[in-house]
Amino acid sequence: MLSDPLILAYVISGFIIGTIFAAIPGLTATLALALLLPLTYSLDVTTALMACASIYMAGMCGGSITATTINIPGAPSSMMTALDGYPMQQKGKGALALGHAAVGSMVGGALGALLLIAVAPFVAEASLLVKTTGKFSLLAFAIVVIIIAQRGKMLKAAMAACIGLMLATVGLDAMEPVTRFTFGLSDLTAGIDLMPVIIGTFAISEILIQTNSSANARKAVEAFSKVTIRRRDFIPPLSSIRKIGVVCYVKSSLIGYFVGTLPGAGGSMGSFLAYAETVRTSSDPESFGKGNPKGIAASESANNAVCGGALVPMLTFGIPGDPITAIMLGVLVINGIQPGPQLMSGQAELIAPMLASLLFSAIVLIPLTLFLLGPYFIKIVSIRKDILYGIIALLAVVGSYVATYSGFQMIMALMMGVLAYYLRKNDFPIITLLLGFILGPNLEEFLRRSLALSNGNPLTFFTNLDSLFFIILTLVFVYFLAIKQPLKSPVKQTK
Amino acid sequence: MMLFNKNIAFFFLIFAFSVAYFATAFNLGSPISNNRVEPSFFPLLLGFFAVLFSSILLFKEISSSKNKDLDTSNEESQTTKGEKRKTNYAPLLIMLSIFLYILAFSFIGYFTSSFLFVLSIIVIFSSLEKIIQKSIISIVIVLVGYLVFDQLFGVRLPTVWG
Structure with missing residues (x-):
C-alpha cells in the first residue's frame, strides 16, 4: 500500500504534522491526532490507521528537537533527552545531538514495530483464553494500572477515571432497553460520542490551557533560530554510534517496548527507565547530564519503542496504553471495527499496513525528515502562537461538527473542553478520564455478564483462573508501583 | 471566605x-x-x-x-495586575468565542462565523494591534480550512443559504 502515491502522501504528511506538533512546546502529537480524527471519516480506515501510525512515531521523536535546542521538551517523552541533548547544544553540538536522537528513535521505533509484528499474533491467540470474568478483571487491571502510574496524584487520577466511567454510562443501557442520565434529551440517547470527548479533552482544553503559558519558549526559539545549521552536522560519526553500543540501543528499546505494553506508562516512563538503566550500568555515570550521547540514545530508543508496545494491548484487547493509542482505538471504533483476536486474524489486511507504516516511519521517515527538514525545524516551530491557536481552534470546533453535522456535538466538545481544562488546571490527569470513558461500556457489560452467569455471586472473579490471574497481577502492580518506594531520578543519582 | x-x-x-x-x-x-x-x-x-x-x-x-x-x-x-487580569479572562473569552461560534455556525454559515471566530482567537492570544493584518490572516486560515474540509475531505459546511 505504501507504493500508492496518495497513501504515501498521507503517511508522509502525517509524519511531518506529527513532528511539527511534537516539536512545538505546548503542542503534542496527541493534539495533532485529535484534530485530524474528524478528517479520517472521509478516508478509508486502513489509510487513516497508517497516517495515525506515522503521527505516533513522529510524535515520539519530534519532542527531541526543542528538548535539545532550547531545553524545553516538545513532548513529555523527551524530558530525559533534554538532560544530555541541551548540554551538547551548549557545547555547540546541538545538531549532532539531534542526529543521535534520530538514530536512537530509528532503532527503537524499528525494534518496537518488529516486536509488535512478532508478538501481537501470539498475544491475540492468548487473549482467546480470557473469558467474560477474565475480561472484566483485565479491564479493571488496565484502569487500576493507569491510575497508579500517575505518581503523586493517584486520587485525582481515580476521580478522573470515575468521571470518564460516569460519562460512559449516559445513554441507552447496553443490555436492557433503558435510558440512563439522558434527562429527556434525545441527542443523548445514543450516549456521548467519542469524537467530541477526544476533541474537547485534547484540543479545546489545550487552547484554554495555552492562554496561561509563558512566552519563554518562544523567546528561546527566536534566539536559537538565528543559528545556522548545515545538514551534514546532523550525521553522527560511526565511531560515536559504536561507542554508544548495540547493547544500549537494544536494551533501551526492549525497556521502552515492555513499558509501552502497560496502560498509562507511556513514552516518558519508558525513556526514564531506560535512561536510569543506562546510567546504572555505565562505567562513567558522572558524564550523564553533561552531554553524553548515550543518554540521548537510551531515552530516544526507549520512547520510540513504546509505540510498538502500546499497540499490543490496543490491538489485541482493545485497551489503549496512552492517549494516542486511545485515539487510534477511536478510529477503529468509529469505523465499526472491534479490536481483539478476530481483528488480528480475520482483518489482517487492515492492521498489516498500519504496522508497515510504523516500520516505514521509523526506518525511512525519521532520518529523512531530520536530514531534509532539520535545518528549518526550529524556524517552523517559531510560528506565531496567536495564528497557531487560531488554526487549531477552527480545526477543533469544525472537526467536532464533521461526525454528525450536528451543533449538539459541537456543544458537547466545548463542554468536554471546559471540563478537561479545569481538571488539568487542578492537576487531574485526563488520560484516566479518557480511558475510563473508552473502557467503561465494556467494563460494565463484562461485570454484569459475569454476575449474571454466576447468579450474582461475586466470588466468580476469584474462582475463574483467568480472572484470578489478572487480580493477582493488579495486586503485584499496586505493590510495586504504589506501595513500594517510588523510583529516584537518575539525574540526581549522577549529580 | x-x-x-x-x-x-x-x-x-x-x-x-x-x-x-x-x-x-x-x-x-x-x-x-x-x-x-x-x-x-x-x-x-x-x-x-x-x-x-x-x-x-x-x-x-x-x-x-x-x-x-x-x-x-x-x-x-x-505579577502585574494587567497581565494577571488578561490571563484570568482569556480562557473565559475563548469559551465564550467558541460558544458564540457554535451558535452562529449554522445561522450565518461557515465563512462569516469562522472569520469572526478565528480573528477573535488571534486577538485573545495577542492584542488588537495590527488588526488589518490579523484580519487578512484570518481570511486566509478560513479559506484554507474550507479547502481542507469541503474540497479535500468532502465535508458539507453550512452556508447562509443552507
Whole structure:
C-alpha cells in the first residue's frame, strides 16, 4: 500500500504534522491526532490507521528537537533527552545531538514495530483464553494500572477515571432497553460520542490551557533560530554510534517496548527507565547530564519503542496504553471495527499496513525528515502562537461538527473542553478520564455478564483462573508501583 | 471566605456532581432483583466511589488551602495586575468565542462565523494591534480550512443559504 502515491502522501504528511506538533512546546502529537480524527471519516480506515501510525512515531521523536535546542521538551517523552541533548547544544553540538536522537528513535521505533509484528499474533491467540470474568478483571487491571502510574496524584487520577466511567454510562443501557442520565434529551440517547470527548479533552482544553503559558519558549526559539545549521552536522560519526553500543540501543528499546505494553506508562516512563538503566550500568555515570550521547540514545530508543508496545494491548484487547493509542482505538471504533483476536486474524489486511507504516516511519521517515527538514525545524516551530491557536481552534470546533453535522456535538466538545481544562488546571490527569470513558461500556457489560452467569455471586472473579490471574497481577502492580518506594531520578543519582 | 477559594469551588463542584450522579443512579431502581444485576447497579457502584474520592479530595483541598493562600499572595506580588487580569479572562473569552461560534455556525454559515471566530482567537492570544493584518490572516486560515474540509475531505459546511 505504501507504493500508492496518495497513501504515501498521507503517511508522509502525517509524519511531518506529527513532528511539527511534537516539536512545538505546548503542542503534542496527541493534539495533532485529535484534530485530524474528524478528517479520517472521509478516508478509508486502513489509510487513516497508517497516517495515525506515522503521527505516533513522529510524535515520539519530534519532542527531541526543542528538548535539545532550547531545553524545553516538545513532548513529555523527551524530558530525559533534554538532560544530555541541551548540554551538547551548549557545547555547540546541538545538531549532532539531534542526529543521535534520530538514530536512537530509528532503532527503537524499528525494534518496537518488529516486536509488535512478532508478538501481537501470539498475544491475540492468548487473549482467546480470557473469558467474560477474565475480561472484566483485565479491564479493571488496565484502569487500576493507569491510575497508579500517575505518581503523586493517584486520587485525582481515580476521580478522573470515575468521571470518564460516569460519562460512559449516559445513554441507552447496553443490555436492557433503558435510558440512563439522558434527562429527556434525545441527542443523548445514543450516549456521548467519542469524537467530541477526544476533541474537547485534547484540543479545546489545550487552547484554554495555552492562554496561561509563558512566552519563554518562544523567546528561546527566536534566539536559537538565528543559528545556522548545515545538514551534514546532523550525521553522527560511526565511531560515536559504536561507542554508544548495540547493547544500549537494544536494551533501551526492549525497556521502552515492555513499558509501552502497560496502560498509562507511556513514552516518558519508558525513556526514564531506560535512561536510569543506562546510567546504572555505565562505567562513567558522572558524564550523564553533561552531554553524553548515550543518554540521548537510551531515552530516544526507549520512547520510540513504546509505540510498538502500546499497540499490543490496543490491538489485541482493545485497551489503549496512552492517549494516542486511545485515539487510534477511536478510529477503529468509529469505523465499526472491534479490536481483539478476530481483528488480528480475520482483518489482517487492515492492521498489516498500519504496522508497515510504523516500520516505514521509523526506518525511512525519521532520518529523512531530520536530514531534509532539520535545518528549518526550529524556524517552523517559531510560528506565531496567536495564528497557531487560531488554526487549531477552527480545526477543533469544525472537526467536532464533521461526525454528525450536528451543533449538539459541537456543544458537547466545548463542554468536554471546559471540563478537561479545569481538571488539568487542578492537576487531574485526563488520560484516566479518557480511558475510563473508552473502557467503561465494556467494563460494565463484562461485570454484569459475569454476575449474571454466576447468579450474582461475586466470588466468580476469584474462582475463574483467568480472572484470578489478572487480580493477582493488579495486586503485584499496586505493590510495586504504589506501595513500594517510588523510583529516584537518575539525574540526581549522577549529580 | 476560605470556602469560596477558586480551587475549593472546583473540588466542591466535582463533589456536587458526584452526589447528583449518585442520587440519579438511585432513581434508576433497584440494583439487583431476582439475582439479576439491573441497569442501576454499575452507576450506583460508580457513584459511591465518585462520592468517596471527591469528598476526600475536597477535604484535602480545604485542609491545604491555608498554605495555598500564602503562596498565592507571594505570587501576586510578582505579577502585574494587567497581565494577571488578561490571563484570568482569556480562557473565559475563548469559551465564550467558541460558544458564540457554535451558535452562529449554522445561522450565518461557515465563512462569516469562522472569520469572526478565528480573528477573535488571534486577538485573545495577542492584542488588537495590527488588526488589518490579523484580519487578512484570518481570511486566509478560513479559506484554507474550507479547502481542507469541503474540497479535500468532502465535508458539507453550512452556508447562509443552507
